[in-house]
Amino acid sequence: MSRYDSLVDSLGDTPLVGLPRLSPSPRVRLWAKLEDRNPTGSVKDRAATYMVRDAEKEGLLRPGATILEPTSGNTGISLAMVAALRGYRLICVMPENTSTERRQLLTMYGARIILSPAAGGSNQAVARAKELAAEHPDWVMLYQYGNPANALAHYETTGPELLRDLPGITHFVAGLGTTGTLMGTGRYLREQVPGIQIVAAEPRYGELVYGLRNIDEGFVPELYDPSVLSTRFSVGPRDALRRTRELVEREGIFAGISTGAALHAALGMAGKAVEADERADIAFVVADAGWKYLSTGAYSGTLAEAEAALEGQLWA
Amino acid sequence: MAIEVRIPTILRSYTAGAKAVAADGETLAGLVDNLDSRHPGIKARLVTESGALHRFVNVYVNDEDVRFTGALDTALKDGDSVTILPAVAGG
Numbered sequence: 001m002s003r004y005d006s007l008v009d010s011l012g013d014t015p016l017v018g019l020p021r022l023s024p025s026p027r028v029r030l031w032a033k034l035e036d037r038n039p040t041g042s043v044k045d046r047a048a049t050y051m052v053r054d055a056e057k058e059g060l061l062r063p064g065a066t067i068l069e070p071t072s073g074n075t076g077i078s079l080a081m082v083a084a085l086r087g088y089r090l091i092c093v094m095p096e097n098t099s100t101e102r103r104q105l106l107t108m109y110g111a112r113i114i115l116s117p118a119a120g121g122s123n124q125a126v127a128r129a130k131e132l133a134a135e136h137p138d139w140v141m142l143y144q145y146g147n148p149a150n151a152l153a154h155y156e157t158t159g160p161e162l163l164r165d166l167p168g169i170t171h172f173v174a175g176l177g178t179t180g181t182l183m184g185t186g187r188y189l190r191e192q193v194p195g196i197q198i199v200a201a202e203p204r205y206g207e208l209v210y211g212l213r214n215i216d217e218g219f220v221p222e223l224y225d226p227s228v229l230s231t232r233f234s235v236g237p238r239d240a241l242r243r244t245r246e247l248v249e250r251e252g253i254f255a256g257i258s259t260g261a262a263l264h265a266a267l268g269m270a271g272k273a274v275e276a277d278e279r280a281d282i283a284f285v286v287a288d289a290g291w292k293y294l295s296t297g298a299y300s301g302t303l304a305e306a307e308a309a310l311e312g313q314l315w316a
Numbered sequence: 317m318a319i320e321v322r323i324p325t326i327l328r329s330y331t332a333g334a335k336a337v338a339a340d341g342e343t344l345a346g347l348v349d350n351l352d353s354r355h356p357g358i359k360a361r362l363v364t365e366s367g368a369l370h371r372f373v374n375v376y377v378n379d380e381d382v383r384f385t386g387a388l389d390t391a392l393k394d395g396d397s398v399t400i401l402p403a404v405a406g407g
């Protein structure tokens with residue numbers, strides 16, 4: 001059934017598509033979970049919808065309420081859509097080094113944007129949002145980094161969808177941001193599939209993003225539980241861009257840059273399976289499509305040019 | 317034996333501004349000691365008094381997070397690349 005009462009109701013149940021050209025062999029296969037096929041075009045629609053529903057259930061959100069959220073983009077866009085449909089105001093605290101398309105989309109949906117400094121990545125956005133929340137006790141901060149409804153969305157939807165579509169799944173690979181996708185999906189799959197490997201691909205940005213004043217300004221999301229993961233890779237912009245381009249050139253999938261990082265880690269796991277002569281069905285998350293990153297230059301010119309253009313940007 | 321260690325901006329006061337330095341070690345713990353002998357004071361920024369990696373410091377050997385490969389006991393070999401980064405938020 002592909003008919004829904006409203007856009008929000010069409011959440012999830014996204015396609016899982018094989019990658020016959022990028023998979024190393026018929027026994028070691030890669031599968032892409034197309035999360036860009038969600039209401040606003042990213043995996044964050046799942047978390048945003050769950051967090052809003054949960055806050056409504058708890059009585060925190062009443063008609064006309066103001067939602068506050070630190071976000072580098074996708075969660076904000078998802079929340080902006082849900083807020084517009086349900087009659088809430090949305091204020092996003094967003095690092096200034098994010099793509100212009102994200103700001104355009106947020107503005108289009110009627111959200112207000114408060115920019116935080118580029119240095120320190122989303123840490124500064126989180127810190128600023130926490131200050132604002134303290135100053136405005138009537139605003140509701142859903143706080144994707146620590147809200148259990150974020151991970152629960154993936155435990156209840158993404159995980160079961162993957163197992164239904166790929167009962168022989170051996171690896172799950174996703175980008176690491178709030179950690180919600182990996183924690184929720186990972187927990188579900190670990191309960192259902194003995195021996196499954198849960199692999200995180202963490203984007204490695206340019207130096208500006210790590211420009212904290214001291215180590216104690218570092219940040220680990222409250223949702224993060226390392227025991228859910230099998231391992232975690234740091235993927236730099238060159239590898240992420242190269243894989244993003246391979247994905248569109250060889251399989252026709254036009255994905256955002258963080259997906260290239262996830263594909264890079266997935267191919268690494270595939271290589272290990274081939275080496276060990278083991279069967280593998282490796283699912284990875286296409287977190288969003290490439291539209292929001294066209295202005296970054298990620299898809300044009302040489303890899304070196306694209307990498308230079310991304311320097312200092314929060315590309316995932 | 318030489319292992320390249322990439323130093324984040326925040327710790328370059330210990331390496332005279334160098335973005336990458338060379339160090340030796342059979343394990344990550346050995347490498348950190350060696351690093352500290354060449355750049356005194358850096359160890360205390362990476363490892364807590366109880367001997368664990370600082371909560372907001374991430375260390376990667378050939379791009380893999382050492383917390384999943386034995387932490388400070390992670391074995392190293394010639395030509396490995398070690399990257400040190402502060403923990404920052406994504407999302």
